[in-house]
Amino acid sequence: MEDQEPDLVDRGRFDAAVTPWERAQWRDAALGWAERELSARGLRVTGARQVRLRPWSVLVRMAVEGHADVWFKANPPAGAFEAGLGEALARWVPARVLEPLAVDSGRGWSLLPSGGALYRDVLDRGPADPRAWEEPLRQYADMQRVLVPYAERIKALGVPDGRPDALPEIFDRLVTENAALDAADRGRLRAARPRLVDWCAELAATGVADSLDHADLHDGQLFAPGPGRFAFFDWGDALVGHPFCSLLVPARAARKRYGSDVLPRLRDAYLEPWTDAGRRTPADLRRAASLACRLGAIGRACSWTRLFPGTSGTVGAVGATENAYWLRQLFAEPPLLPAG
Structure with a gap:
């Protein structure tokens, strides 16, 4: 023009x-x-x-x-x-x-197109509501359940494989390639790898089918176009994997805004659609959510490898530092979401 x-x-x-x-x-x-x-x-x-x-x-x-x-x-x-x-x-x-x-x-x-009001702006304008994330996460879980039959078709679109049985190999690659880790860091992470393998096996055994994991679902990644309505966007960090891994980022966002006391209710709101009319117990689902919240850190680490070619220098160092941070978060204690 x-x-x-x-x-x-x-x-x-x-x-x-x-x-x-x-x-x-x-x-x-x-x-x-x-x-x-x-x-x-x-x-x-x-x-x-x-x-x-x-x-x-x-x-x-x-x-x-x-x-x-x-x-x-x-x-x-x-x-x-x-x-x-x-x-x-x-x-x-x-x-x-x-x-x-x-x-x-x-x-x-x-x-x-425009998606309406960004949820972050809605939260900033309104009174503090510790339950604010519960309904978006119920709707997000419903969406993931609808997408379960499409998991293979989503992979065919090029969305990376983040299923539990693929995570140990991804972890190995990230640890080897990360320039921000020194020899001592790599030694500690590799020594903890058996715990990771056990968590992946246990999570896979829960029987919850693979679906789409947004992998970065913070309050700037959904719109609130009307009361009780939400639209999720920005899928550039997505994986096909255990759906519960999606809990990591919104749980951290809610904790930062409202404190840790909100986390059990938020977790249970997300898990409600996954009970399958009582075929899965709340205890089993909570344990799976706790494991997935840990393993979701691998997806966050992966996101810092999806940069434009030629990224190096200071910017590349930022990516490597963020990647290393998430690798360390895998084994942080206590877990973000307790199993009970």
């Missing part, structure tokens, strides 16, 4: 991040694709674009004439599956996710 205002670029704490946005040819192709897709729907971009650059995504907010803003998102190669996954989820669980306006799954590009 000849009259396009200068882009407003936000790099956060990652001034040195390497993203494809810096390449004019890529930028022109990506924005051209987004504008053609909007034009095909009778929409026209107007005003400055707001660009958010991170080592793991390029996000562009576009003002659209006579319409709510839309977002273009590009993922790095290791997270490029998000575009196709978002399209599939809109078919399988349309009431629980955003329906993309367009996707290019080959290039990992998505064009997304």
Whole structure:
């Protein structure tokens, strides 16, 4: 657009991040694709674009004439599956996710509509409610249960394998490749590996089927478009694995905002849809949730490996440090969620 205002670029704490946005040819192709897709729907971009650059995504907010803003998102190669996954989820669980306006799954590009109020903003504006996470997690668990039959199809979209029996091998790779760990760190982690193997075997034996694990479900990853309604988004860290691993991040977010006393109720709200009419006991489910909350740290560690190619230096060091932090959290005591 000849009259396009200068882009407003936000790099956060990652001034040195390497993203494809810096390449004019890529930028022109990506924005051209987004504008053609909007034009095909009778929409026209107007005003400055707001660009958010991170080592793991390029996000562009576009003002659209006579319409709510839309977002273009590009993922790095290791997270490029998000575009196709978002399209599939809109078919399988349309009431629980955003329906993309367009996707290019080959290039990992998505064009997304406004989802309403971000849940973090809703929580910040309202009075403190220690039960605030309970209903979103019930609905999230319901969605995971619906997605159980689609687990293999989700894997076929390129979503990484995070099932319990795959986690020890993933752990080994992360420990070996992490540049922030010294020899003593690696020794301690490898010495604790038998505990990890036992936890994985016990979790797998619970009989809860694999599903989609968001792996980063904090209060900035869901919308609250209306009372009691929630839409989950941002699937770039996702795994196919034990669904209860998803509890780790929202439990930490709720603890930070409201304190540890909220955790038993939050856990039980999430577990309620998994009781299967009494075929699983609360004690069994709570034990599984405790194990999964530990093992979910591997998914968080993996997320820091899904960065744009060329990421190194200070930014790469941040990723390695975060990765190492989550590896250590695997064996933290006491566990975030007790088994009782």
